[in-house]
Amino acid sequence: MNCQVVQKKLIFFLEKELSGAEMKAVHEHLDICPNCVLFAQEMKATLSILDTDKNPEITPFFYTRVKAKLENQVEAENQVAHRPVLVRVLQPVAFSIILLFGIYGGIRLGNTSSSKSVNVVAEQELIPYWNDLDAEPIEIFLLD
Amino acid sequence: MPDTEIIEQLKQGNENAFRRLVENYQKLVVNTCYGMVRNREDAEDIAQDVFVEVYRNVDSFRADAKLSTWLYRIAVNRSLNHIRDNKKHKWFQSVESEVEAKNRQLLQLESSKVDQPEYDLENKQRAIILHGAINSLPENQKVAFTLSKYEELSYQEISEVMEMSVSSVESLLFRAKKNLQKKLHKCYKKKCM
Numbered sequence: 310m311n312c313q314v315v316q317k318k319l320i321f322f323l324e325k326e327l328s329g330a331e332m333k334a335v336h337e338h339l340d341i342c343p344n345c346v347l348f349a350q351e352m353k354a355t356l357s358i359l360d361t362d363k364n365p366e367i368t369p370f371f372y373t374r375v376k377a378k379l380e381n382q383v384e385a386e387n388q389v390a391h392r393p394v395l396v397r398v399l400q401p402v403a404f405s406i407i408l409l410f411g412i413y414g415g416i417r418l419g420n421t422s423s424s425k426s427v428n429v430v431a432e433q434e435l436i437p438y439w440n441d442l443d444a445e446p447i448e449i450f451l452l453d
Numbered sequence: 454m455p456d457t458e459i460i461e462q463l464k465q466g467n468e469n470a471f472r473r474l475v476e477n478y479q480k481l482v483v484n485t486c487y488g489m490v491r492n493r494e495d496a497e498d499i500a501q502d503v504f505v506e507v508y509r510n511v512d513s514f515r516a517d518a519k520l521s522t523w524l525y526r527i528a529v530n531r532s533l534n535h536i537r538d539n540k541k542h543k544w545f546q547s548v549e550s551e552v553e554a555k556n557r558q559l560l561q562l563e564s565s566k567v568d569q570p571e572y573d574l575e576n577k578q579r580a581i582i583l584h585g586a587i588n589s590l591p592e593n594q595k596v597a598f599t600l601s602k603y604e605e606l607s608y609q610e611i612s613e614v615m616e617m618s619v620s621s622v623e624s625l626l627f628r629a630k631k632n633l634q635k636k637l638h639k640c641y642k643k644k645c646m
Contacts, residue, residue, distance in 0.1 A: 320630045359583070363603055367480065368497065372475045374497075378501050
């Protein structure tokens with residue numbers, strides 16, 4: 310067995326999951342290869358972290374906190390469920406009406422302003438041009 | 454009090470039965486969640502949600518199933534959801550430097566092992582590398598590996614929790630270990646361990 314093969318099987322060797330013959334071959338290689346031994350030691354030390362990692366201590370009052378969470382959830386749901394029907398129905402209806410009024414008001418406002426501008430133009434068109442000089446020439450005015 | 458009795462009483466809304474259930478299984482659930490998320494506070498938070506879900510859905514529990522299997526399944530699903538949510542959250546967050554994240558992890562390890570002086574810097578570094586390698590495994594492999602290593606479940610038990618065949622679990626664990634070895638070897642070559 311060469312280094313490459315051994316290093317590929319090392320995790321299974323450390324977990325003792327190789328067949329008898331393979332275990333023996335890896336053992337024999339490790340006896341003569343210091344580089345692979347180093348890697349095997351590192352690998353073993355790294356994997357042993359899993360054992361120290363297990364069973365984290367649980368903080369006290371775990372049940373109390375579970376119970377509080379459960380009660381909070383139930384309370385929140387009850388608040389939503391027990392809101393008066395009128396509020397639950399009327400609120401969206403009121404908002405819809407306000408929205409519709411807003412749209413209608415906007416449309417009306419738009420129409421009014423456009424019709425006003427047409428009127429202004431019409432008024433301007435109706436007023437006849439009045440020329441003072443035509444009505445009373447300057448000579449007559451001076452003579453008077 | 455046996456599990457069947459606890460479940461029966463829980464179905465009738467008995468609070469003492471719920472207390473008994475939490476006390477009997479809190480270690481199992483917190484440990485499973487911790488194996489998945491590797492953060493103590495998050496693991497306890499998820500574990501609380503697991504028990505709340507159990508309390509609310511106890512009527513849907515089949516009498517022929519094992520209570521522990523059901524708890525493992527909920528704990529794994531909740532933990533996976535938490536990891537997915539965190540990933541999304543991180544994606545939306547401004548880019549956090551890798552160094553900062555590693556420092557945070559180191560700090561967390563320090564605080565969790567502060568009473569163990571033998572837990573030296575070398576081991577902390579190893580723990581970060583190992584957790585990083587486990588976290589980078591595909592979801593299914595990670596679940597199988599965590600249940601096998603943290604909870605020491607048999608292939609049969611893991612297959613029941615994950616709802617797949619024993620041979621699939623074997624294959625998942627084989628690939629998980631192979632991937633871990635590859636990552637650790639790469640790290641060893643780069644002299645980071």
